[in-house]
Amino acid sequence: MSLMPIGRPALCAPGLEQVVAAQAALRRRNPLVQCLTNTVSANFVANALLAVGAAPAMVDNTQEAALFAGIADAVLVNLGTPTDAQAASMALAAEAGLAGLGGGARGVDSSTDPADAVPASVDLLEHATAVSASGLVDHAVGRVGEAGRIVLVRIAGGSSLLPRVTATGCALGALVAAYASVAPDPFTGLVAAHVHFSVAAEIAAKAASRPGSFAPAFLDALDAVDEDALRAMARIAAPEAP
Amino acid sequence: MSLMPIGRPALCAPGLEQVVAAQAALRRRNPLVQCLTNTVSANFVANALLAVGAAPAMVDNTQEAALFAGIADAVLVNLGTPTDAQAASMALAAEAGLAGLGGGARGVDSSTDPADAVPASVDLLEHATAVSASGLVDHAVGRVGEAGRIVLVRIAGGSSLLPRVTATGCALGALVAAYASVAPDPFTGLVAAHVHFSVAAEIAAKAASRPGSFAPAFLDALDAVDEDALRAMARIAAPEAP
Amino acid sequence: MSLMPIGRPALCAPGLEQVVAAQAALRRRNPLVQCLTNTVSANFVANALLAVGAAPAMVDNTQEAALFAGIADAVLVNLGTPTDAQAASMALAAEAGLAGLGGGARGVDSSTDPADAVPASVDLLEHATAVSASGLVDHAVGRVGEAGRIVLVRIAGGSSLLPRVTATGCALGALVAAYASVAPDPFTGLVAAHVHFSVAAEIAAKAASRPGSFAPAFLDALDAVDEDALRAMARIAAPEAP
Numbered sequence: 001m002s003l004m005p006i007g008r009p010a011l012c013a014p015g016l017e018q019v020v021a022a023q024a025a026l027r028r029r030n031p032l033v034q035c036l037t038n039t040v041s042a043n044f045v046a047n048a049l050l051a052v053g054a055a056p057a058m059v060d061n062t063q064e065a066a067l068f069a070g071i072a073d074a075v076l077v078n079l080g081t082p083t084d085a086q087a088a089s090m091a092l093a094a095e096a097g098l099a100g101l102g103g104g105a106r107g108v109d110s111s112t113d114p115a116d117a118v119p120a121s122v123d124l125l126e127h128a129t130a131v132s133a134s135g136l137v138d139h140a141v142g143r144v145g146e147a148g149r150i151v152l153v154r155i156a157g158g159s160s161l162l163p164r165v166t167a168t169g170c171a172l173g174a175l176v177a178a179y180a181s182v183a184p185d186p187f188t189g190l191v192a193a194h195v196h197f198s199v200a201a202e203i204a205a206k207a208a209s210r211p212g213s214f215a216p217a218f219l220d221a222l223d224a225v226d227e228d229a230l231r232a233m234a235r236i237a238a239p240e241a242p
Numbered sequence: 243m244s245l246m247p248i249g250r251p252a253l254c255a256p257g258l259e260q261v262v263a264a265q266a267a268l269r270r271r272n273p274l275v276q277c278l279t280n281t282v283s284a285n286f287v288a289n290a291l292l293a294v295g296a297a298p299a300m301v302d303n304t305q306e307a308a309l310f311a312g313i314a315d316a317v318l319v320n321l322g323t324p325t326d327a328q329a330a331s332m333a334l335a336a337e338a339g340l341a342g343l344g345g346g347a348r349g350v351d352s353s354t355d356p357a358d359a360v361p362a363s364v365d366l367l368e369h370a371t372a373v374s375a376s377g378l379v380d381h382a383v384g385r386v387g388e389a390g391r392i393v394l395v396r397i398a399g400g401s402s403l404l405p406r407v408t409a410t411g412c413a414l415g416a417l418v419a420a421y422a423s424v425a426p427d428p429f430t431g432l433v434a435a436h437v438h439f440s441v442a443a444e445i446a447a448k449a450a451s452r453p454g455s456f457a458p459a460f461l462d463a464l465d466a467v468d469e470d471a472l473r474a475m476a477r478i479a480a481p482e483a484p
Numbered sequence: 485m486s487l488m489p490i491g492r493p494a495l496c497a498p499g500l501e502q503v504v505a506a507q508a509a510l511r512r513r514n515p516l517v518q519c520l521t522n523t524v525s526a527n528f529v530a531n532a533l534l535a536v537g538a539a540p541a542m543v544d545n546t547q548e549a550a551l552f553a554g555i556a557d558a559v560l561v562n563l564g565t566p567t568d569a570q571a572a573s574m575a576l577a578a579e580a581g582l583a584g585l586g587g588g589a590r591g592v593d594s595s596t597d598p599a600d601a602v603p604a605s606v607d608l609l610e611h612a613t614a615v616s617a618s619g620l621v622d623h624a625v626g627r628v629g630e631a632g633r634i635v636l637v638r639i640a641g642g643s644s645l646l647p648r649v650t651a652t653g654c655a656l657g658a659l660v661a662a663y664a665s666v667a668p669d670p671f672t673g674l675v676a677a678h679v680h681f682s683v684a685a686e687i688a689a690k691a692a693s694r695p696g697s698f699a700p701a702f703l704d705a706l707d708a709v710d711e712d713a714l715r716a717m718a719r720i721a722a723p724e725a726p
Contacts, residue, residue: 040288043528163292166285215696406534407534408542453707455703
């Protein structure tokens with residue numbers, strides 16, 4: 001689950017044009033993304049950020065985070081620091097306590113359908129401007145317009161090989177951080193990251209059918225995604241009430 | 243060298259049918275394997291476990307191990323925590339002190355022929371139900387039948403590229419842990435892990451001839467190994483007295 | 485920037501014949517290289533060392549470094565321990581304080597042209613026998629002959645994909661350490677490492693055009709580089725005054 005910090009609401013619900021504009025901004029601005037992540041995912045997350053055109057700065061303990069505060073364009077706080085075991089316990093705690101979703105967690109992943117997470121995501125909008133849950137179909141909720149109306153945007157795509165490669169979830173979080181730093185608002189950045197990620201996974205799944213070769217193919221595809229690929233392959237549902 | 247904790251002896255010496263049954267159980271049950279390993283190998287070990295159908299939970303310091311004790315199906319203790327340097331010194335200490343094999347260690351690997359490790363492996367059966375040493379031909383010893391007779395099972399296969407890719411030895415240890423949790427006894431799990439690993443390496447070596455491309459090809463092959471592959475390619479020698 | 489510790493000057497400025505001889509020595513002697521590096525790069529650095537024929541021993545904290553002091557052929561001190569954030573701050577400090585080059589750093593890399601680093605590299609020869617800065621064209625300076633005359637050797641080649649894959653710079657440092665342990669002098673080892681690395685990158689760039697597939701292709705190419713490849717592809721400029 002990705003939470004975007006409190007920021008301005010989107011002018012309108014993010015759609016294809018906003019995603020295309022955000023991707024162009026990402027490639028043009030090469031944001032420096034400071035990552036507080038873990039030893040399992042650090043290498044893959046750094047390569048995912050480099051592939052989309054961002055500049056990663058990997059930090060694996062919280063004490064040194066302040067060193068980069070002055071120069072980073074975005075900061076990713078992956079709750080897996082310092083260990084995935086801790087991440088899992090945090091996930092268990094967050095799911096059972098913060099959002100009331102109950103069970104379904106297994107190792108570092110949850111087996112809950114992202115659609116089931118929408119009510120909890122909406123509740124979390126009291127603490128964040130936009131929230132997403134990823135899965136077969138990603139679900140992102142956020143505030144739109146001056147009145148801060150809450151809308152749900154669903155993004156299809158991806159690949160069943162994504163959960164077969166470790167750190168792909170962490171890489172999605174890193175893309176969210178990168179996009180947040182170049183998009184006009186957090187909700188647009190969140191949706192753009194999910195779309196870029198999903199389109200790349202679909203491209204990679206055409207080149208590789210097993211997890212070992214899917215990993216480098218996915219990094220290639222993160223690099224390959226451009227305006228043409230987004231226009232041809234993005235599957236963003238029309239915004240709706242959550 | 244892999245040591246399986248004290249458990250029940252195998253009903254009979256593990257052979258192809260027992261390996262096939264264990265592999266089916268692994269795919270069906272997707273055991274959660276908690277790994278205490280090191281920063282060099284964590285990512286590759288996690289991907290190897292995902293490839294064979296297990297669910298990895300990576301823990302890179304011992305303090306947090308207890309968090310998972312209640313839910314993990316298996317726990318891998320890779321003596322490389324927290325550093326490979328320490329692993330090497332432990333390996334040196336274990337080889338020279340526990341098992342009397344003396345020299346031959348170099349970095350994190352040993353240059354000793356696994357066949358030379360059989361007497362030491364048999365000695366270690368006072369502290370474990372099954373013990374293996376890997377190399378050109380893997381040698382596994384364990385107890386069989388009500389009388390606990392000690393037998394040696396040799397597994398051929400593998401690839402000369404395995405020691406050219408870091409963390410493949412750690413990945414074998416993780417497979418041993420995963421198989422131990424689904425097999426009827428530790429010795430059967432140990433042999434099944436070695437066979438799955440060796441067959442996968444042979445498949446990968448057909449697809450890749452250098453270490454960079456061998457790594458993803460090996461993960462693909464770990465995923466691809468199924469009953470047909472095991473029946474066609476497993477090379478398990480008839481059990482013998484050690 | 486790679487700094488080689490104080491050692492004997494080269495007999496002559498390193499050229500193709502010296503590089504070919506150093507590469508043969510590396511393959512023959514398989515030096516054990518102790519690496520103090522970081523969690524992001526440890527796996528890739530280990531695989532790069534294995535690919536060129538060295539034996540890596542990864543150490544990720546400085547306290548245990550002494551364990552290996554007696555047996556390692558070379559020690560790599562990557563100033564990124566324990567975090568890349570710290571590496572970046574050290575790089576900033578080193579560039580601005582030690583060598584007077586000022587700005588241009590971004591994340592863990594510097595955007596300074598290596599040619600601009602030559603005066604600073606020459607200054608650092610008061611504390612080292614050879615110094616290099618890598619980039620589009622690598623620049624290495626070192627002392628030659630009994631009089632310790634300072635010469636500059638430029639090495640072309642490489643690939644624009646190198647900075648798109650994390651830890652490639654760390655891998656170059658590891659190759660420098662490996663070559664230093666088998667070459668007759670530090671300057672020759674430094675130049676040989678840069679040439680091996682650059683030729684491998686050119687080979688890899690023929691096989692892969694995007695960063696995900698470039699990484700394994702580059703490891704394959706590090707393995708593939710031999711005397712023939714060096715003679716056909718090395719691009720070492722004639723030595724000149726810096």
